[in-house]
Amino acid sequence: MPHKCQVLATAGGLAATAACAYLTYKASYPRTDHIVVFLYGSKKGLRLPRCESLDVLRGQVESGLHVEDCRLFVARDGAKRELKSTTDLQAAYSNTSYSLNGGLLLLATGDNTALSSDATTAAPLTLVPVGPKPLPLIGNLRCLRSGPYKILPYNVWANLFTPEKVARWGDTVLLHIPHSSGDKDILQDSLLGMADYAATTCDPEVVAELLARQDDFPKVWGRKAIERRIQTATGNGLFTSSTLDPDWENAHGLLPRAFNQIRIRNYFGVLLGKTRSFVSAWSQLAASSGTVTSVNDWLTCMTADAVVKASMGLDLANVERKAANEPLHPFIRAFRYAFKSVRGAATIQSEFGKAAALNPFFDGKEALADKLAAAIKTCEDTVDDMLEKTRKEEIGGPNSVLSAMLNDVSPSTGEYVRLCNIYGQVMNLMIAGHETTAATLAWTLYYISTNPDIEARALQEIESVLGDRFEPVADDIPKLFYLEACFREALRLHPAVGTVSRDVNVDTILKDKWYLPRGMRVDINNVALQRREDQWGGKFGDPCKYNPDRFMPGEYPEIQVSHM
Secondary structure, eight states, X not given: OHHHHHHHHHHHHHHHHHHHHHHHHTTOOOOOOEEEEEETTOOBEEEEEOOSOHHHHHHHHHHHHTOSSOEEEETTSTTOOEEOSHHHHHHHHHOGGGEETTEEEEEEESTTOOOOHHHHHSOOOBOOOBOSOOXXXXXXXXXXXXXXXXXXXXXHHHHHOSHHHHHHHOSEEEEEOTTXXXXXXXSTTSOTTGGGEEEEEOOHHHHHHHHHTTTTSOOOTTSSHHHHHHHHHHOSOSSSSOTTSHHHHHHHHHGGGGGSHHHHHHTHHHHHHHHHHHHHHHHHHHHHXXXXXXXXXXXXXXXXXXXXXXXXXOOOOHHHHHHTTOOOOHHHHHHHHHHHXXXXXXXXXXXXXXXXXXXXXXXXXXXXXXXXXXXXXHHHHHHHHHHHHHHTTSSOOTTOHHHHHHHOBOTTTSOBOOHHHHHHHHHHHHIIIIIHHHXXXXXXXXXXXXXXXXXXXXXXXXXXXXXXXXXXXXXGGGGOHHHHHHHHHHHHHSOSSSEEEEEOOSSEXXXXXXXXXXXXXXXXXXXXXXXXXXXXXXXXXXXXXXXXXXXXXXXXXXXXXXXO
């Protein structure tokens, strides 16, 4: 009997797997039985369970959309046929061309109004078009994983959004990455598995619509397993929380003020001091060995020192420690390991050696968990210590982000940042403030150093502005137009965040033609967006080539850069 049960369970599992594989290969959303009604002129849909009576359905629509004497029309019908009886409703259910994934899409009007001629002749709603055919079980995973790049958004650009690929599929395509949503979904009433589907785009018009409709397309953090793992280490901060979260609303109204132009000017002395230490250390290396190795490590040390010193008042002195061959500050070491661990990059072998990985008596999983817990504890203790010193006015001051979170209310909510949320905001500031800045510095230095003409022009501008001085003052920075263009061009080619995701918060319509069910994601591929020929080519040449002239004063009107 147990053997029969095992056979039946195996057979059932294989059948379920085969069904999932078939649906994936057919590029179908998860199917269900429902109705979505759009009040004519609105892009927000009302989702209702299947109803067998037209009179009952009208009552539900009038209640849900707050209209009277509604009339219903089939949105997928070319002539927008009106439903005048229950028989018409049943016929609409039977006509598969009227449905999208088992959901009947209807248009509604109130006050017994007919549809306008423009509405009746408009093209029927469709789903976002499918790009490369998804494969059984793995869907479109190869679009992310297959390619020459270690950073996934670059592979998506190469596989989907080069000019020849856009000509084939368009600049917005549906991707299916099965099981990416993990074991739960914050958007509880969305269709099962919808987080596994993403409308992936490099279309500036889509980006503009998402920005204009942020209530309909919020950032919902925590729907995917990787997001929840990251949150265990980084807490609930601006970048690792949902825009619907009260913690996000409080911090978003308060923290950006710490980095406006006035505050940055106030930080100039600190930034100059940390840069001076960095240049001194590199000069000593160049004098002794002629080369600098581990460039990215040097840059992240410098940017971490600058961010923490300027915004929180604590000098981590990582550059000085690295120059003296001393261990880095415990906070930066713990932060790096915690982020490495939650991203899945820490392994038994990488952390404890090959012998430990091969030792059957060594509990590597527990050891990794203990090391992560210790790293998080170090980060928490460091933030607690900074908070206590800020409270005692030993560090920080009027420009301190910690002082602002302790003492100021958010302009957007009138509330203080919760004490238990400050840790998450500090960790998020570390992610956004130093690693992304270090990457942009690295790319800028690379491009300048490998393009002699650009290097000569940048040096000429610096000499022209600074004259005989060896260091700039704050007033010099706005005058360095070409140097700023060098940074902007590096950031265009290598965006700090390769993909920005937004979630479909309500059944909706995008670009007046695509139906997006609640629970889907919309992924903006910034790599592709910022290399579009129609946006960045023209007289500046290949948009994949480095050319700072794109960002020189006077050139902005010729480039459609609203999405930047």
